[in-house]
Amino acid sequence: MSTGLDASLADGPAPADGPALIDQVAIARLYGEPLFQLPHDLYIPPDALEVFLEAFEGPLDLLLYLIRRQNFNILDIPMAEVTRQYLGYVEQIRARNLELAAEYLLMAAMLIEIKSRMLLPPQPSADGAEPEDPRAELVRRLLEYERMKVAARELDALPQLGRDFWRAQVWVERATAQRWPEVCVDDLRAAWADIVRRARLVQRHTITREALSVRETMSHVLRALHGRRFVEFHELFDPARGVAVAVVTFIAVLELAKEHLIELTQAEAYAPIYVRLAYASA
Structure with missing residues (x-):
């Protein structure tokens, strides 16, 4: 309805x-x-x-x-x-x-x-073993x-490079001052042997008595280096004065280097050795 x-x-x-x-x-x-x-x-x-x-x-x-x-x-x-x-x-x-x-x-x-x-x-084998x-x-x-x-x-x-992780790379720019190569003992010994060899070539057969002073020679070396930037090692020696003077001069150079009054440097390995005052600018 x-x-x-x-x-x-x-x-x-x-x-x-x-x-x-x-x-x-x-x-x-x-x-x-x-x-x-x-x-x-x-x-x-x-x-x-x-x-x-x-x-x-x-x-x-x-x-x-x-x-x-x-x-x-x-x-x-x-x-x-x-x-x-x-x-x-x-x-x-x-x-x-x-x-x-x-x-x-x-x-x-x-x-x-x-x-x-x-x-x-199953076919039986010739040796009777189980097939x-x-x-x-x-x-x-x-x-x-x-x-x-x-x-x-x-x-x-396993973790894969490029899929699961990335290698971290950081560029660090370092500004370092130029450092001269250090003079090793072998280089100093070779330079001294060359000085002795040259001194013996010009030695004279004159018998004299000369009073040599290491302190005086040290002062002489400092005066020779004064006002000069670099001096070659062999220029500090006078072969004409004989081996004795060369020995005293070498000892004076070693004493000055020990007391940090002079520095021995060289530009690269097997290069000539240079001497300069320790307080001189590079």
Whole structure:
């Protein structure tokens, strides 16, 4: 039984479409506008919405997945069940990608061949040993592949430069003052030997008695260096005065260097040795 209100609603004008679309959910948006129905001329390719739940790297990967998924003992593989599941997956591949299925068909043929050998009675060997299990070679390949796969996964989990971290690089500019090479003992000894050799070449056979003073010679060396930036080491010695004077002069140079009144420097290794006052500017 209908009331008058129902009749008036039935006979009255239909409501507008706007309020009715409020409760609908848009299936997409085209240029910002909601789309509530698919266009009649919309073409969707057959493989556009194809989803692959599992991606395998090869036949061994697929076979190992089937065995591990059902907790089969890899040393006692039920060939009939595994082969059936494997062939079912291969049929799906053949329907989509024939070139990819060729690699998997080779393993399928191997599974069928192993299953057929298991159905036949074992052939006795000539030496009477127990015949080998037809699945032994397949099990060996699966175990080796699984070890390599686990090792590859562990290596991939290690931190890698450029993927997980970056090498820190800091440029530090240091301004250092120029340092002259230090004069080693061997260089000083070689220079002294050269002074002695030259002094002996010009020595005279004159017997004289000369009082030599190290302090006086030190003063003479300081006066020779005064007002000059660098003086070569051999210029401090006068070979004409003999070896005795050269020895006293050398001792005076060593005393001055010990008291930090003079400095012995050289530009580079095996270069001439220079002497200068310690307080002179470089």
